[in-house]
């Protein structure tokens with residue numbers, strides 16, 4: 001379809017293209033394909049070390065694999081109840097109480113989805129009406145852009161500013177108003193590695209209460225924390241029980257990004273709406289993998305401590321490699337990415353630099369502009385490295401990056 005859109009002006013092919021375009025959704029024309037996933041495809045084409053997309057290249061825990069194998073062998077292979085298998089919902093209740101001290105109702109407050117990606121989309125579609133505004137911190141995980149467009153919300157961007165990625169309280173307060181339906185908070189944050197503090201979350205909470213808005217929080221990196229950083233769920237703050245919608249999933253915590261099991265935890269009213277959207281989008285997440293999820297969520301605390309330790313060592317290794325190669329790095333407090341400043345390399349912009357890195361150096365990264373609304377903004381001098389890779393992969397990237405010549 002795409003080449004038809006590029007047909008010469010006035011040609012019969014262009015007339016056809018215009019006709020086809022009129023038949024397509026104008027919403028979809030407002031966003032491009034995922035830059036992150038495009039980088040993965042380019043990395044494969046150029047045989048580059050892929051530090052673009054955030055998926056680990058090491059295996060998940062053997063007991064999680066065994067639980068999935070067992071579920072399939074036990075014939076757990078038909079549709080699960082649309083909002084999620086009971087054992088997984090019960091395990092989610094236990095874990096949320098254990099880690100955040102919040103008791104949720106497995107019957108009325110959980111929707112299991114196909115990854116947190118679907119959870120976020122279903123939540124947005126369930127709560128947004130035309131004309132509603134959604135506040136989004138920038139830089140942001142690129143999916144939120146299309147999520148906002150597809151759900152019909154108007155985005156209001158608020159900057160996170162390096163080096164600590166803090167926000168200006170007046171700027172945030174000014175982004176809220178009578179049309180604000182929700183704020184999206186991602187903590188620990190992709191791409192910055194910021195972990196929102198209790199004071200910051202409470203400031204956000206007060207704005208949500210004042211303007212009667214939801215806080216939709218993407219907490220997918222909740223266990224990947226460094227240097228004593230603490231993850232606080234929005235749902236755990238006083239006064240947020242009725243307006244926090246928590247989006248999370250198995251992908252990052254259990255090293256199973258391909259399984260596509262996620263969930264939304266929300267008060268009963270929103271959950272009813274989220275379940276309806278989810279049912280007609282996907283019916284349900286893979287049944288045997290939900291069964292394995294119930295096992296994974298009951299892993300002991302030592303599992304999470306080891307996970308964070310492993311990623312801390314990788315973060316430190318990668319910081320050394322990148323600093324040595326001439327990048328200015330901002331040390332992440334959570335998640336598994338490093339945002340870097342590329343101004344020392346004299347590239348035209350982030351996209352040109354990322355292309356050069358893939359084609360000439362052999363390392364794939366994500367151009368910073370894909371995390372910002374305005375491609376000419378701060379992202380044009382930033383690229384993001386993912387370090388959720390075995391040390392051999394990181395060393396291989398390091399060897400290639402050592403050929404760079406910073407000014």
Ligand SMILES: Cc1ncc(COP(=O)(O)O)c(C=O)c1O
Nearest residue numbers: 054115116117141190249251262
């Ligand atoms: C902030 C954030 N949210 C959600 C996702 C996707 O999660 P899932 O695999 O559960 O759809 C990612 C993946 O990179 C992410 O970085």
